Amino acid sequence: MGGGGSVNTEVRSQKSEHGHQRSGFSTGSTCRKATSWLCLFMGSVVALALTCCITSLSWADVDAAARQLQSEARRLAEEAHEQEAMAVRGTDGWLFFDQELAHVAAGRFWGVDAAKVSRASNPDFADPLPAILDFHAQLRDIDVDLLLVPVPPKAMIYPDKLMTGLTLGDPLPRLDPSHQEFYALLRENGVQVLDLTDTFLQERFAEQGPLYCRQDTHWSGLACVLAAQKIAGMIQEMSWHAEAKTRSFDHQWQDAQISGDLWRSLDDPDLKRESVALRRVGQKTAAGLEPVEPEQDSPIILLGDSHNLVFHAGGDMHARGAGLADQLALELGLPVDLIAVRGSGATPARINLFRRSQRNPDYWQDKKLVVWVFTSREFTHSDGWRIVPIAP
Template identity: 35%
Template sequence: MKLRLPSSTLALLCAAMLAPGGTQADDFTSVVKGALAASAATDLSVPGKGDSNWFFLRRELEHLQNGDLAAADLSKANKEGTDPVPVIAKYAKELKALGVELLVVPVPAKASIYPEKLDAKVEASSVPALAPFLAKLKAEGVEALDLEAEFKKVRTAEPANQLYCATDSHWSPAACRLVAHLVAAKYKTLPEVTAARLAGLTTLPAETREYHGDLLTDAQKGSVAKEKLPISRAGLGAGSSVTTVESSPASPIVVLGDSHLQVFRKGGNMLDSQGGFVDHLQVALGTPVQEFTMQAGGADGPRVEIARTSAKNPDFWSKKKVAIWVFTAREFTQGKWREIPAQVKKK
């Protein structure tokens, strides 16, 4: 017996399989694998087929080719052979025992939010969602912020609001500010935070700046135009300028993570200053935070620094209430994920 579908249903199914230009749409994970196969293993980045002005970090595409993280065996998918879930869960449990709440904030891969920039023929709905994997963390007692869902909301409501740099491996100034406010909304009413208020914190009106990001070689910088992005500076207000609020050991809030916490804050190869996540988080909270951030530190580096600090100062965690851990989601399959204690006790 043959199953006959109404013509209207067939039309809808066909439309769902077509890319915007009317051609056959491609599966996202297959597109990622194709982009990797078409590039050299030594390439730092892969230019977009959908938009030649956009570049994608090769290591991030290597992460994305694993598909649905929730269905993957991360002890095998992770290039170091380490499943991050039990490591993160143990760290969260240790912090909870110290009276500290952990919030994990994985930054989604750029191509998962802007798949059409990688390839115009990709079917956006075929991008594996990060939410099921974050649910696995939640089941182990880890609170995580689903930025993928938040970023897709912004893409729908404000399509002109660019959330990632086209030529850099990091999020944009707009994303820094957005995520800072999402995180601050969870903790700004804590008594310990309100008691540590700092007067004079402010955000300046946006200004447009030009950047060449870290995904371009020197040769490419000669042929690829600088991208223009709006940036709002945040800090202690002084007329039409602000002063950077530096890391504060007295803060009840600890922020740890990779270069996503340094971009647009530290300047130099981090593109700009006073417009990063930490800058906006401090203004949104109304208080300074203590930072443990580093470039190329992965998931381990900042935790090592915290462990060393706790060894020198046994009371380090005594007045801390929240630890906000921000890192690129590619660390789930690219990071080492060593078990590093939150508190090191001297023998």
């Protein structure tokens, strides 16, 4: 391992106002071999029952809270749309993205429900499931693994920063039954899914700050660290990783003031810019840390949207050397091959992957894993999920 430190040693949870530690919980489905509908139903039942048990909330309380969040997210998203505003003001200076709130309000977004809630211009490409399963199958045919890592919506981790009056319990229960059902369906079809929701709920009061930028549509520098540690933990269990050539990188925590995209959209001179904690990664030089550059011959492809660029690409992505690609390099001792777009991580990112393989006939020869990271709002708010080949 590249010396990044574990979640337990680097990220500590603050105690709540009641003096006890906030902790997370696992709600993964235990269904194995059953019919699809029964597996998904029982998975949802088990997840909700476990959530209720841990939070001391009744089944009805959790369901009511989820419906209340969904209803308020819909109201706020519609109001923002009418005002042609992308930023929705929450509590304590938090800002939320109208499109993400619309996704939270959408409910089920695949199968017969896809076209009802998708923003895709062509309803034939509204459903994310066929494209994800096809991508997985293509990679499997060339002995490359796929790890899907959807970024949870900010409002699902911090609903108390969006609205007041929710009966949430402690720890916070999961309020995303549709996501859990969809991820169970993907796993049933052989797709590895890293659902970060439980980890994020556990660490939402971490000492280094929140897991999302308060004034930006992206996750925070700390979330990049947590995600990298979870991803790296899974990679280190893969047989090929032991043979990978690794090297050490240095890191240091720094605070940085950013001009978030939601903050900029408000053009409010009375609203101060936020500061975020970043773990900068690189090679130590006389001038400071030199960021780690992605390497196209890496066995790992990091694919997706701007959640892979924030704090990595500089400019409107706020910083260099502190994004997900950088944190993975530190945790694994291995730079990744980065294919990320500022637009949609659904279809455009995979088109860029195809183009890269088109330019290099040997591109896939030494690849072992594709880590596909994108905001979960892509399930409803991309311009569609097309079938895209991975090679000419």
